[in-house]
Amino acid sequence: MPDLNLKDPGLLTDANMIAGEWVRAPKGGDGIDVTNPADRSVIARVPKVSAEQLKKAIAAAKAAMPAWAARPAKERAALLRKWYELIVENADDLAKILTAEQGKPLAEAKGEILSNAGYLEWFAEEAKRLYGDVIPTPSTDRRILTLKQPVGVCAAITPWNFPNGMITRKAGPALAAGCPIIVKPASQTPLSALALAVLAERAGIPGDIFQVVTGKASDIGTEFCTNPDIAKITFTGSTEVGRKLLRDSADQIKKLSLELGGNAPFIVFEDADLDAAVEGAMMAKFRNSGQTCVCANRIYVHEAVVEEFTKKLTEKAAGLKLGRGEDEGTQQGPLIDDAAVAKMEEHLKDALDKGATLHTGGERSELGGTWFKPTVISGVTQQMKLAHEETFAPLAPVIPFREEAEAIAMANDTEFGLAAYFYTRDLARTFRVAEALESGMVGINTGLIASEVAPFGGVKQSGLGREGSKYGIDEYVEIKYLAVAGM
């Protein structure tokens, strides 16, 4: 294992947690190399779980579920709380592991870890409030009650852009509701997931209740979708894979939560606080080098302020410091891989070929590898590729508009509906526009919306279900109705 200068080297492991045991790749056997996107060096090799091992993990989770679900909610809550505390205590080390495999600046990595540990804290509390109802009865011979019961064994498939946070968001509500969960992290970033498993074990969470398996995505996905002992799949990633999971699990009518691609519009009205809008756009566009599903993909700016906005955005974007995530002051890490750079270049070229103007960036950085200079272009139209596809990279396209209705129509002109943002100081417009935007989340005068207390999720082809908030745990329970007569 690499020397990441951890306070606690025990957090770095290349073993899977299967049925309560740490399982390494067989010597000389098949495995997956984990590389540091900053220099492409191989930092670890994790196992490719075998079909038998995966079945064993699922069977172990199924066998362990009744005892876990039967524990008083207060006990499950205490274990989740302990896990949360260990993550917070070890946030510096977890951030180093995350940055080494994902590339984001260390401060951002630590921010991801701390803010998303909040989902464990939140759901530890919600575990105790999983109330049913007593419903007023329409006839005197009976009483009507509801219970909330755990949905069953859950399987999570998580992406590389938030290697730590996308797991706590799913494991928190699952475990709180009484469900075991098996996590398959992205092959690019398994070490953060495995470090979470180390801490879960230390917190006292049984190793058949929180398991992590690494390996070939399509094989694991197929087993999750077809194994009758998996009741629910929770996925964050591309719309294409989400669609496949939905299709493949249709035969067994599994429950699915899908947090898929976005194509967030970011609208700046003529009455906006322009400096605040520029700050918000920087956050919504360039956080994680543009690789978040809620990243602003299209920036619509009223024609009266478009020139000034573009100038200010360009200055800020050009001032971002690129570097290795672990280097002091780095604001933009490398993109995850060459495919991510290729997509950025494809969208940029298409826009420039169709008449867009380049203000800053537009090329790979001198740092080499997968760094791409933060890029601002203007004169963008709805006919360009980036208006309809998620770029997932540091490309900020500015599109002018004249009328509010025109901005809303362009914003909604997409099959996606995850996040949207707009800046205005007009209260009536605030509600009018917020209600008209076809998205699951709307940031108004802010470019940062994720929080464990709020429901995160999309409409249209951006997915199904919500993560976080009082609604998040509903994704992991079934409501059972009791009709009690004979009294």
Ligand SMILES: NC(=O)C1=CN([C@@H]2O[C@H](COP(=O)(O)OP(=O)(O)OC[C@H]3O[C@@H](n4cnc5c(N)ncnc54)[C@H](OP(=O)(O)O)[C@@H]3O)[C@@H](O)[C@H]2O)C=CC1
């Ligand atoms: N909503 C979001 O937050 C995210 C959106 N995306 C979008 O998707 C694009 C592509 O990114 P990419 O990493 O390829 O996203 P994917 O959807 O391919 O990967 C996300 C997760 O799904 C797994 N996966 C891939 N194929 C299958 C399959 N057939 N069955 C089951 N699981 C599978 C991956 O595993 P493995 O790593 O082993 O392939 C990973 O764990 C991005 O450019 C972006 O537009 C990507 C990541 C996150």
Ligand SMILES: O=C(O)CCCC(=O)O
């Ligand atoms: O990209 C995602 O899938 C989640 C974004 C979380 C955040 O905004 O912190």
